[in-house]
Amino acid sequence: MIKGILFDLDGTLLDHRAAADAGITAWVSARAPGHPRLGEAAGLWAALEGPHLQAWHAGECSWAEQRRRRVRALCQELALETPGDLDAAFAAFAEHYRDGWTAFPDAADAVAALDGFRLGVLTNGSQEIQEAKVRAIGLGGRVGPVLTGEVLDGCYKPVPACYTGAADALGLAPGEVLLVGDDVANDVTGPATAGMRSVWLDRLGVETAPPGFPRITTLTDLPPLLTRP
Known part of the structure; x- marks a missing residue:
């Protein structure tokens, strides 16, 4: 029973998906207004989420490090300059993400x-x-x-x-x-x-x-x- x-x-x-999609789109747009691949950002970010979270679950990296890896990988894919402070960069995305909860x-x-x-x-x-x-x-x-x-x-x-x-x-x-x-x-x-x-x-x-x-x-x-x- x-x-x-x-x-x-x-x-x-x-x-979650709607909030994350809107959040990362706003983040990329703020860093690179008019980016030609802006429409792809949400899909790329979603694809990065699973593997890096699994690495954290497996103890391969810290919670903070999996966030840094995701930002770095997205920037590389979109040919954006990698932020010097990856933690601050993710925090900026997180603000947009929270707005969509x-x-x-x-x-x-x-x-x-x-x-x-x-x-x-x-x-x-x-x-x-x-x-x-x-x-x-x-x-x-x-x-x-x-x-x-x-x-x-x-x-x-x-x-x-x-x-x-x-x-x-x-x-x-x-x-x-x-x-x-x-x-x-x-x-x-x-x-x-x-x-x-x-x-x-x-x-x-x-x-x-x-x-x-x-x-x-x-x-x-x-x-x-x-x-x-």
Whole structure:
């Protein structure tokens, strides 16, 4: 019986992609007005995100260093002068990014409809920043604890210990918890390795769910799914 719900954050409750796309476009535009490849900046930045975050998760570099690497790589790709202070450069992007933090329209109502379940957020980001995001989108105190690898003994999705640790944080067994998220590896197939159930949130509605996993295209469909026999 499902007693707890874990939400992914970026791409599930918060529209991370829209905020990041707008943020990096504004950053490049400020550094190089009229840049001929401005329209490509968002896609290039998105492609850099995963590999460098994974390097941080693996302990290959610090949180700050993965940020520096991303800025450096983007500048090289766009033939922009590499900033002398990469930390300040990323901070400038982060200001634009924070301006775009917005909850998906279906998030608040879906959370409210899950009264009676133990709730939590399981995310691979930085603890401080992810907690700030939850507050910024109006869900502070409503979605339970925000759980990252920084509070789960260095375990990040899709490492099985990440899911078992998150279940423990809710005071539940993995089999009593359902994870809802948009990333197939981290939020759908990953939880199964720890005996946790999952639902894939495919907001674009254009892909096929992995066999055996339920798929929804909006969080509005989550509460009814949980009440089905």
